[in-house]
Every structure is written in structure tokens, then in C-alpha cells.
Amino acid sequence: MLAISPPGWGGNLLRGLANSVQIALGAFGLGLAIGVAGAWGKLYGSPIVRDLMEIYTTVVRAVPELVLILLLYYAGTDLINRALDSFGYAPIDISGLVAGIGVLGIVQGAYATEVIRGAILAIPQGQIEAARAYGMPPGKMLRRITLPAMLPFAIPGLANLWLIATKDTALLAVVGFNELTQETRQAGATTKAYFTFFVAAGVLYLLLTLFSNVIIGRIERWARRGMPPIAESGR
Amino acid sequence: MSAAAPASTTSTSRSEWLQPHRIVLIGIGAALVFSAAVFMRWDWLPNYYDLALLGIWRTIWILAVTVVLGFMLAVPLGLAQAAGPFWLAWPAKAFCTVIRGTPLLLQLWLLYYGLGSLFPQFPWIRQSELWPILRQAWPYAVVALTLSYAAYEGEVMRGAFAGVPRGQLEAARAFGMSPWKRFRRIWLPQAIHRALPTLAGETVLQLKATPLVATITVIDIYAVASRVRQDTFIVYEPLLLLALIYLIITGILVFAFRKLEAKIPARLG
Numbered sequence: 215m216l217a218i219s220p221p222g223w224g225g226n227l228l229r230g231l232a233n234s235v236q237i238a239l240g241a242f243g244l245g246l247a248i249g250v251a252g253a254w255g256k257l258y259g260s261p262i263v264r265d266l267m268e269i270y271t272t273v274v275r276a277v278p279e280l281v282l283i284l285l286l287y288y289a290g291t292d293l294i295n296r297a298l299d300s301f302g303y304a305p306i307d308i309s310g311l312v313a314g315i316g317v318l319g320i321v322q323g324a325y326a327t328e329v330i331r332g333a334i335l336a337i338p339q340g341q342i343e344a345a346r347a348y349g350m351p352p353g354k355m356l357r358r359i360t361l362p363a364m365l366p367f368a369i370p371g372l373a374n375l376w377l378i379a380t381k382d383t384a385l386l387a388v389v390g391f392n393e394l395t396q397e398t399r400q401a402g403a404t405t406k407a408y409f410t411f412f413v414a415a416g417v418l419y420l421l422l423t424l425f426s427n428v429i430i431g432r433i434e435r436w437a438r439r440g441m442p443p444i445a446e447s448g449r
Numbered sequence: 450m451s452a453a454a455p456a457s458t459t460s461t462s463r464s465e466w467l468q469p470h471r472i473v474l475i476g477i478g479a480a481l482v483f484s485a486a487v488f489m490r491w492d493w494l495p496n497y498y499d500l501a502l503l504g505i506w507r508t509i510w511i512l513a514v515t516v517v518l519g520f521m522l523a524v525p526l527g528l529a530q531a532a533g534p535f536w537l538a539w540p541a542k543a544f545c546t547v548i549r550g551t552p553l554l555l556q557l558w559l560l561y562y563g564l565g566s567l568f569p570q571f572p573w574i575r576q577s578e579l580w581p582i583l584r585q586a587w588p589y590a591v592v593a594l595t596l597s598y599a600a601y602e603g604e605v606m607r608g609a610f611a612g613v614p615r616g617q618l619e620a621a622r623a624f625g626m627s628p629w630k631r632f633r634r635i636w637l638p639q640a641i642h643r644a645l646p647t648l649a650g651e652t653v654l655q656l657k658a659t660p661l662v663a664t665i666t667v668i669d670i671y672a673v674a675s676r677v678r679q680d681t682f683i684v685y686e687p688l689l690l691l692a693l694i695y696l697i698i699t700g701i702l703v704f705a706f707r708k709l710e711a712k713i714p715a716r717l718g
Contacts, residue, residue, distance in 0.1 A: 262470050276699035277692045278657040281671065285688045292684075377550075384552035388664060395555050399562070408566045412559035416551045423550035 223401035223411065230397030231418050234383040237314045237393065242379045244319025246372070249326025254356075256331050267327065274324035280385055286317040287389050310391040318382055322375060329371035333364035365437045373430040380422055394418060485689065493681050497673065504670035505694065508659050511669065515591055516652055519598030524637070526599060527606025541603065548600035554661050556597065561589040561665040590662035598655050605647045609640040642713060649706035653699055670694060 252271070255263045274282065291313060295305040337360065345359040387396035398415040402408035529541040548556065568574050568583055582588055613636055621631045660671035668676075674687040 261468065262474070265471065265474055273692075273696065276653070277695050278660045278671070280660045281688060281692050281695065285685075285692065288684050288688075381552040384554040385661075387554065395552065395558070398555070399558060402562060406566065409559070409563035412555060412563045416547075416555055416559065419551040419555065420547060424546075 223397075223405070224414075226397045226401060227394065227411070227415060227418065230392060230394035230415075231422070233311070233391075234380065234393040235422070237311065237318065237383045237386065238376070238379040240311075240315035241318035241322050241382075242376050244315060245322025245326045245375065245379070248319065248323025249330045250361075252323060252327030253330035253334055256327065257334060271324045271327050274321055275328075279318075279321055279382055280388060282321055283317050283385055283389060286320060287313055290316060310386070310389075314383070314386045314391055314393075318379060318386075321382070322379055325375055325378070326372065329375065330364065330368055333368035333371070334360060336367040337363045366434075366441060369430070369434050369437050373426075373434070376426060376430070377423055380426070381419070384419075489686050489689075490683055491686060493677060493683060493686075497677055500668075500673050500676070501670065504668060504673035507667070508656075508669040508671075509698070511587075511590065511594065511659055511662065511667075512652075512656050515594040515598055516655055518591075518595045519655075520602055520648075522595065522599035523602035523606050526603030527608075527610050527640070530603070530607040531610035545600045545604050548597055549604065553593065553597050553658055554664065557590065557593040557661055557665060560593050561586065565589065586662075586666045590665060590667045594655065594658060594662070597658065598651065601654070602644075602648070602651055605644050605651065606640060609643040610636065612643050613639045645706075645710055645713070649703060649710075652706070653702055656695070656698060656702065 252267050256267045256271075259267070291308045294308065298305055341359060341363055342355070345355045350358065383393050384395040386393050387399065390396065394415055398411045402411045405411070526541045526545065529537040530545070533541070574580060574583070617635055617639065618631065621635045626634065659669060663669055663672035663675065666672075671691060674691040677687040678684060
């Protein structure tokens with residue numbers, strides 16, 4: 215039943231896994247971008263920007279992802295189509311992939327904001343003062359000092375976020391997107407062998423996590439090069 | 450590191466907190482809430498009032514049961530990983546890795562659809578006294594959420610048990626305490642104290658995991674909102690109200706844990 219070719223459902227599961235990974239990568243990237251901007255806004259923005267970012271991170275982190283996904287999925291596509299309509303364009307059909315990346319990216323962004331903000335705060339103050347003393351403009355300081363220096367502090371948190379992103383893609387099954395969990399349920403419903411397929415999907419997710427852990431370990435060693443080793447990495 | 454900012458906002462006085470731009474923001478927020486209350490459709494609310502209360506009650510009930518059971522399971526899991534022999538530490542670690550490495554939705558569906566489709570094949574299960582319970586959905590929901598919480602919290606407890614200074618345990622041994630008394634009086638309280646800040650976060654995460662049980666036909670508050678959407682074709686209002694309800698429950702949880710933490714003296718040693 216797990217064969218790759220059509221009588222088996224292995225091919226469908228692998229396609230689902232590919233979709234999941236694609237969404238997770240997109241959402242994590244979007245979240246990272248939102249996170250850097252959000253952390254910058256929270257630390258150095260005007261009071262209004264700071265308050266707005268605080269509301270964003272608090273609300274997104276307090277409301278279940280499932281509710282946010284439904285809300286943003288329906289409201290987001292509806293709002294975009296209404297906006298297009300009012301400007302005289304024909305409504306577009308937003309693909310599940312784009313909508314999923316957008317929704318999960320917004321959720322990831324809230325967590326990434328907090329992780330990166332904490333990491334920037336953990337940079338020894340002297341490094342930033344030294345950069346200022348050299349007369350670096352803010353953009354150069356961000357690129358040369360702040361981002362590289364905060365990376366070792368941010369990587370455990372960001373690694374955790376990546377693992378959450380891979381698992382959160384399963385929630386898109388609820389809105390009917392064909393990622394791994396949804397494909398698995400369809401395979402199970404057709405063949406009535408639920409147990410086999412769910413265990414197989416679990417193994418696929420687990421392999422993804424374990425593979426990610428190896429890569430994360432490499433990246434962490436690279437980011438922490440030249441720093442004293444730590445006994446135990448954070449969760 | 451992230452505690453710096455909230456501490457500064459809570460320690461400032463009320464007049465400093467209420468700056469001019471905040472008043473404007475609160476005004477805009479109030480206007481949004483008011484326009485939502487006036488212009489959106491809320492006429493369905495009275496019809497679903499009782500069902501919604503039942504849903505909220507069930508959400509809180511599932512949260513409480515799974516957190517308590519999960520924590521009771523997390524203590525031995527953490528202890529086995531921190532101090533157990535390899536034949537205990539290894540299975541505990543494998544359990545935590547597997548549960549933490551797969552999505553909760555998949556575990557839930559594996560238990561409900563997978564086990565649920567296997568059980569009827571065995572006559573002795575169908576004839577047993579437990580069968581009326583096993584035919585319902587909530588036991589699977591409780592088991593899946595409990596295992597998930599136990600795995601995440603077990604990992605936290607491992608760190609907490611390992612973090613208790615050796616000197617404390619050696620002092621307890623020098624006092625002639627039995628191993629069980631040492632564990633009950635010294636090791637466990639200090640480990641729980643260390644784990645308490647993460648416990649609040651894990652419990653909020655657990656609250657955010659509860660709506661998943663709606664996908665296996667347990668009627669919690671999320672399922673009630675979906676029912677309203679299907680019955681009345683109103684999309685946004687139930688979801689917005691649902692988000693608000695979860696915000697309020699999260700707020701209460703965070704507040705309660707903060708009170709609990711404040712009650713326990715903060716010196717770790």
C-alpha cells in the first residue's frame with residue numbers, strides 16, 4: 215500500500231511531504247523577515263510602532279494557530295479580492311500554497327520577533343558602542359555588527375521555530391490544503407488502513423525533524439565559531 | 450533577556466503608562482470594537498449562548514485534565530532522562546523525541562482514526578465494559594493531549610532536575626534522608642520551581658492545542674464556532690469572538706501563573 219506508483223499511496227504521501235516542506239520554508243522565511251523588522255521596531259521604533267508591535271505579538275501568541283489560520287485564510291483572501299474589486303480588477307484565485315505561507319508566516323513572525331529581540335538585547339553593549347564610535351551608519355551597523363552578533367543567541371530559538379513551522383503545516387489540513395497530513399487522511403479513508411498510513415506519515419515527519427536537527431547543529435557550530443562552547447543548547 | 454521590557458512597563462506608574470499616543474490608540478481600538486458591535490451581525494448569539502458556555506467549559510476541562518495528567522507523567526519522564534539508568538533514560542528520550550517530532554494533529558488522528566478502527570476488530574474489546582467509553586471521541590482527545598504535554602514538559606523537567614545543585618542533594622544525604630524523602634523534600638520542589646516559568650508558557654501552548662480536538666468531533670468552544678459558521682453562513686463574527694475568548698483565557702492563565710510564581714520565594718541556590 216505504501217508503494218510509490220499509483221496502486222500504492224506512497225507517491226501521494228511524498229508529494230504531501232514536499233508541499234509541507236515548501237510551506238514551512240516559505241513561512242519560516244517570511245517569519246524571519248517579519249521578525250527582524252518587528253524586533254527592530256520594538257527596540258528602536260517610535261512609541262506608536264512599539265505599541266503596535268506589542269499588540270501584534272501578544273494577540274498572535276495568545277490565539278490558537280488554528281483560529282488564526284481560519285481567520286486569516288478566509289478574511290485575507292476575501293479582503294484582497296474586495297480590494298482588487300474596488301480598484302476595478304478581476305478577483306484572483308489565491309492558491310492554497312500562497313495563502314498557507316502567508317498565514318503561517320504571520321504567525322511565525324510574532325514568535326520570531328520575540329526571539330530576535332531577545333537575541334539583540336543579549337549582545338554585549340560594548341560591541342554596539344564600539345560600532346557607533348567607529349561612526350558606522352545604522353544600516354551598516356545592522357549588517358556588520360548587530361545581525362552577526364545576535365545570531366548565536368537567536369539560533370536555538372529560531373531552530374525551535376523552524377521545527378514548529380514544519381509541524382504547523384499539518385494545521386492547513388483543516389482548511390483542506392493537500393499537505394502531508396491531509397494526504398494521509400485521504401489515503402486512510404480510501405483504503406481503511408488508517409493505522410498504517412498515519413504511522414508512515416509520523417515517520418516522515420520524524421525524519422524531517424531529525425534531519426533538521428543535524429543541519430541546525432552544523433549551523434549552530436558555524437554561528438558560534440570562536441565563542442566558548444556551551445554545555446547544553448537551549449530548547 | 451526578554452524579561453527586561455515587561456518589567457520596565459509594569460514597574461512604571463500608571464500616569465507614565467497612559468501617554469498621549471496610548472490614549473489615541475485606545476480610542477481607535479474602542480472605535481473598532483464599537484463599529485464591530487454595531488455593524489456586524491450578532492443576532493445569532495442568543496441561540497448559541499448555552500452551547501457556547503458548554504464549549505468553554507469543555508475547553509477548560511480538557512485543558513485542566515491534560516495539564517495535570519501530563520505533568521504527573523512528565524516528572525518520571527524528566528527524572529528518567531536526568532538520572533535514570535540507560536534502559537529507562539533511553540525509552541523516555543525516544544518517547545519525547547517522537548512526540549515532539551510529529552504534529553499533534555497527526556497523533557490525534559492516529560489515535561482516533563487508527564486505534565479507533567483497530568479496536569472493533571477484537572471481540573474481547575467490544576464485549577468489555579470499557580467499550581461504551583472507547584466508542585466516544587473524548588478519551589482519544591485526552592490521551593493525545595496528555596501525551597503531548599508530558600513529552601514537552603518532560604524535556605523541561607529533565608533540565609530542571611539536572612539543574613538542581615549537587616550540594617543540595619549531598620546535604621540531604623548527609624542528613625540521613627531516605628532516597629524517597631530526598632526526592633520529595635529537596636529534589637522535586639526545587640526542580641518544579643525551576644520549571645515554573647516555562648510551565649506557564651507550556652500551559653498556554655496546551656490551551657492553543659485544545660481546538661484540535663474539534664477535528665475528532667469533540668464539542669469544545671472552537672467546534673461551537675464552526676457550528677455557528679455552518680448553520681448561519683456568518684464567517685467572521687464567530688471567529689472574532691472565538692479569538693477574543695481565547696485571548697481572555699490566556700490572560701487569566703498568565704495572570705494566575707504570575708501570582709503563583711510571586712508566592713514562591715525567588716532565591717535559587
